[in-house]
Amino acid sequence: MREMHKYGDCSFCGGRVKSDKVELVYQYRGKLYIFQNVPAGVCEQCGEKYLTAKVAKEIEHRIQTKEKWDKTITVPVGVFSEEASL
Numbered sequence: 777m778r779e780m781h782k783y784g785d786c787s788f789c790g791g792r793v794k795s796d797k798v799e800l801v802y803q804y805r806g807k808l809y810i811f812q813n814v815p816a817g818v819c820e821q822c823g824e825k826y827l828t829a830k831v832a833k834e835i836e837h838r839i840q841t842k843e844k845w846d847k848t849i850t851v852p853v854g855v856f857s858e859e860a861s862l
């Protein structure tokens with residue numbers, strides 16, 4: 777059975793937000809976590825993602841309690857120098 781959540785319109789552009797499964801990059805206490813296949817609302821116009829309180833809580837719970845992750849990847853970091861003119 778598919779659990780549906782009614783999302784409101786996008787608070788950035790007013791677009792329609794539809795239920796989808798997304799990949800989410802989550803930063804918590806200086807560490808990055810990636811969650812895949814996360815149920816979320818996605819704005820059809822600008823792509824802004826919305827989480828329900830339940831999903832956000834579940835993510836924090838997993839970060840705090842999970843010891844075995846499905847995968848760990850390394851993330852390259854690039855710092856723009858102040859001289860860089862764009």
Ligand SMILES: [Zn+2]
Pocket residue numbers: 786787788789790791819820821822823824
């Ligand atoms: Zn939007």
